[in-house]
Amino acid sequence: MPDSPVRVRFAPSPTGFLHVGGARTAIYNDLLAQKLGGVNILRIEDTDRRRSDEAMTRQIEDALRWIGVEWDEGPYLQSERLDRHLERAHQLLAEGRAYRAYETPDELDAERARLQKVGETFRYREGRSPLAADEIASRADAGAPFAVRFRMPSEPIRFVDLVRGEVEFLPEVFDDFILLRSDGSPTYHMSVVTDDIDMAVTHVIRGEDHLSNTPKHIALFERLGATVPTFAHLPMILGQNRKRLSKRSGAASVEEFRSQGILPQALYNYLALLGWNPGDEREVMSRETLVEAFTTERLNDSAAVFDPEKLAWMNAQYMSTLDLSEILSHAAPFLTAAGIGVADPDYLAAAVDLLRTRAKTLAELSELAATYFEENLAYDPELTAKFRSQEDLAEHLEQLAARYAAVEPFDKEGLERELRALAEALEVKAGQLIHPVRMALTGAKAGPPLFDVVELVGREATARHLANFVAHLRG
Ligand code: GLU
Numbered sequence: 070m071p072d073s074p075v076r077v078r079f080a081p082s083p084t085g086f087l088h089v090g091g092a093r094t095a096i097y098n099d100l101l102a103q104k105l106g107g108v109n110i111l112r113i114e115d116t117d118r119r120r121s122d123e124a125m126t127r128q129i130e131d132a133l134r135w136i137g138v139e140w141d142e143g144p145y146l147q148s149e150r151l152d153r154h155l156e157r158a159h160q161l162l163a164e165g166r167a168y169r170a171y172e173t174p175d176e177l178d179a180e181r182a183r184l185q186k187v188g189e190t191f192r193y194r195e196g197r198s199p200l201a202a203d204e205i206a207s208r209a210d211a212g213a214p215f216a217v218r219f220r221m222p223s224e225p226i227r228f229v230d231l232v233r234g235e236v237e238f239l240p241e242v243f244d245d246f247i248l249l250r251s252d253g254s255p256t257y258h259m260s261v262v263t264d265d266i267d268m269a270v271t272h273v274i275r276g277e278d279h280l281s282n283t284p285k286h287i288a289l290f291e292r293l294g295a296t297v298p299t300f301a302h303l304p305m306i307l308g309q310n311r312k313r314l315s316k317r318s319g320a321a322s323v324e325e326f327r328s329q330g331i332l333p334q335a336l337y338n339y340l341a342l343l344g345w346n347p348g349d350e351r352e353v354m355s356r357e358t359l360v361e362a363f364t365t366e367r368l369n370d371s372a373a374v375f376d377p378e379k380l381a382w383m384n385a386q387y388m389s390t391l392d393l394s395e396i397l398s399h400a401a402p403f404l405t406a407a408g409i410g411v412a413d414p415d416y417l418a419a420a421v422d423l424l425r426t427r428a429k430t431l432a433e434l435s436e437l438a439a440t441y442f443e444e445n446l447a448y449d450p451e452l453t454a455k456f457r458s459q460e461d462l463a464e465h466l467e468q469l470a471a472r473y474a475a476v477e478p479f480d481k482e483g484l485e486r487e488l489r490a491l492a493e494a495l496e497v498k499a500g501q502l503i504h505p506v507r508m509a510l511t512g513a514k515a516g517p518p519l520f521d522v523v524e525l526v527g528r529e530a531t532a533r534h535l536a537n538f539v540a541h542l543r544g
Contacts, residue, residue: 073269074271077110079138080264080275081114082113082114082117083125085322086324089321089322090303090306092323092340094303095138103363110140111133112144113129113147132327136333137333150267153267157266161219161293165220166219171200180199192242219288223240231301231365231366231368232304242284246285257282262293263293273300274300276303280302323336332396332399335386337356338354338359338383345369382429388425388426397417397421400431403432404421416527446509446511446537449512456508462501463542463543465491465495465501466535468491469506470539472490480524481518481520508538510530
């Protein structure tokens with residue numbers, strides 16, 4: 070155990086549904102906190118009010134809860150901590166770590182464009198203002214609006230990233246970035262570092278897209294006299310097209326996979342393995358097992374390609390092994406959408422249990438289950454053509470129906486015995502009865518073992534389906 074308690078944070082900006090990349094970051098924070106007995110903090114970075122939305126914040130919390138990520142503190146709203154961000158910025162200004170800059174956004178844009186034309190990148194450093202010194206002085210005297218810029222150091226910044234190893238940024242790429250805009254509002258850098266200090270964050274696990282911000286943040290931590298946390302920058306998740314996974318390349322948010330009927334346990338497991346491995350062949354791993362196996366050393370440093378088929382495979386594993394009660398609770402909205410009622414919970418549970426191994430998603434499961442709740446099945450004439458051409462079949466099925474009306478108890482052993490005895494008496498192969506009975510009861514050519522199906526469907530519905538099917542054959 071490390072000396073100081075581990076404190077990690079997941080800090081999403083509530084600008085849309087929770088992307089699977091964000092969910093994976095949340096999962097690694099969750100795993101590290103669980104592994105080291107640390108604290109996981111949820112912080113909603115909602116300072117960009119134009120893009121943030123309260124409903125989205127709730128959405129993100131709901132998605133995290135659904136997938137099984139736990140947090141010990143928060144959610145803190147960054148927007149409620151503005152006073153602290155301002156306080157820290159003014160502290161830096163007072164200590165000479167930051168300074169006032171009087172250029173207007175238009176002047177900065179013009180300078181940026183001018184440099185671009187000569188093939189240079191605009192980097193703001195003190196003394197390199199596009200404004201003349203006397204212009205700066207007169208704006209200061211006149212009390213003109215100003216931005217507060219951070220004085221970046223002139224030495225390289227080095228750190229050891231848990232994913233990428235040693236990372237170095239040279240001063241040539243630094244610029245004296247803005248801490249407070251001219252309207253007085255703090256920037257993302259000011260807010261995020263202030264919050265990480267105040268929340269005593271020890272490990273920052275976040276997407277690689279933030280890597281270029283890290284030297285700025287490290288310099289800020291140092292100038293504010295705080296301990297620099299350990300960083301881990303996770304590579305991007307790519308779609309099958311090898312571009313950054315986005316809605317365009319298919320489903321990309323937790324919400325979308327949820328509505329496809331993916332189980333949260335499967336998505337958690339799949340995402341945990343998308344950028345990390347346990348060092349052995351294991352793939353199906355519960356959160357508890359993942360926590361046990363987790364170590365930041367096996368976080369991958371190359372981009373991962375999201376494979377929907379692998380996720381479907383993973384989901385199928387959970388569909389067949391998870392507690393039935395879990396499956397039922399996650400399946401409930403899908404069953405409702407498929408028009409399946411819960412009038413008989415035992416029957417519903419038995420049907421779901423019989424079909425769970427045959428479906429890759431909860432949506433597929435509900436589609437399969439719907440047949441088992443039909444009063445009367447509509448038979449597809451193409452699928453039944455073969456049966457309709459068998460002369461004695463209707464008669465044989467009536468005899469079977471008579472036996473099934475009397476069999477006691479109505480269980481799969483008895484049902485199988487009766488069917489085989491009848492086949493023998495009629496001198497036909499058992500299959501010649503089994504296939505049409507399956508069609509009669511489910512309207513499909515394939516499915517779970519037949520006698521399990523008949524037992525589940527029950528005496529009354531079996532009689533009704535057989536009678537309907539006989540009518541269909543004769544019709
Ligand atoms: N709010 C940032 C984002 O959603 C994350 C900031 C961080 O983790 O440091 O990308």
